[in-house]
Amino acid sequence: MAASEIFIASTGTDPAVQAQAALAGTQQRLLDRLAELAAPRPDARGELIDFCTGEVRGYLAASYQTLYAAASGAAETRLLVRALRQTASAITARIDALTTADDTSTAAVEALFAAHVGVEQTVLLPALGGLPGADLPTLVADFETLLGGGRVDAPDVIDVREIPHGRRHPRIFTRFSRLAPGEAFVLVNNHDPKPLRREFQATHPDAFTWDYVESGPEQWQVRIGRPDRADG
Numbered sequence: 001m002a003a004s005e006i007f008i009a010s011t012g013t014d015p016a017v018q019a020q021a022a023l024a025g026t027q028q029r030l031l032d033r034l035a036e037l038a039a040p041r042p043d044a045r046g047e048l049i050d051f052c053t054g055e056v057r058g059y060l061a062a063s064y065q066t067l068y069a070a071a072s073g074a075a076e077t078r079l080l081v082r083a084l085r086q087t088a089s090a091i092t093a094r095i096d097a098l099t100t101a102d103d104t105s106t107a108a109v110e111a112l113f114a115a116h117v118g119v120e121q122t123v124l125l126p127a128l129g130g131l132p133g134a135d136l137p138t139l140v141a142d143f144e145t146l147l148g149g150g151r152v153d154a155p156d157v158i159d160v161r162e163i164p165h166g167r168r169h170p171r172i173f174t175r176f177s178r179l180a181p182g183e184a185f186v187l188v189n190n191h192d193p194k195p196l197r198r199e200f201q202a203t204h205p206d207a208f209t210w211d212y213v214e215s216g217p218e219q220w221q222v223r224i225g226r227p228d229r230a231d232g
Contacts (some may be wrong), residue, residue, distance in 0.1 A: 066142045191216075
């Protein structure tokens with residue numbers, strides 16, 4: 001490790017701590033702006049709708065493809081991610097209701113989003129920090145790229161043979177989350193990834209395709225895809 005790369009874990013020099021701080025800054029900015037626009041001002045309605053349909057929805061979508069995806073396949077965080085996705089869906093539904101000029105939807109969006117972010121900060125991020133294979137600095141960097149309207153790495157082939165066995169799944173599930181309906185990637189492994197298939201079935205039940213391209217004895221290749229009909 002180069003001298004410039006040396007850091008003390010759990011301090012301000014730790015990349016994971018820096019990533020959490022950057023994410024917290026983004027979350028606080030959105031919460032502050034949402035509270036400002038939710039105040040009863042007749043001229044703020046249009047701004048509120050634009051902000052919610054733009055930045056808040058963008059935040060939820062970026063979280064789905066990064067933080068949630070990495071944690072979705074692990075047994076210890078799968079239910080947490082499922083709950084966060086349900087809350088995100090509820091927030092999206094309330095955002096849709098804003099266009100009906102229902103003032104209760106404004107308060108609901110603000111309250112739900114604040115609670116949602118609170119769970120991310122106090123439960124999801126610590127869980128990701130202890131999840132083998134979850135690279136929080138990279139996940140947050142990708143999150144910020146997506147939130148800014150950019151594109152993140154989406155390779156057609158994921159070769160995990162050089163990655164320690166217990167650290168592979170977050171990367172694979174993150175790649176799957178970035179597939180559009182009808183798209184696929186090829187997983188290259190040094191064993192038959194049947195346990196991974198069980199994890200996929202638990203996480204995305206009947207919402208993925210699994211086709212062997214090569215079946216050993218030295219190497220396995222599986223094409224993993226998102227069906228055209230799938231929404232998970």
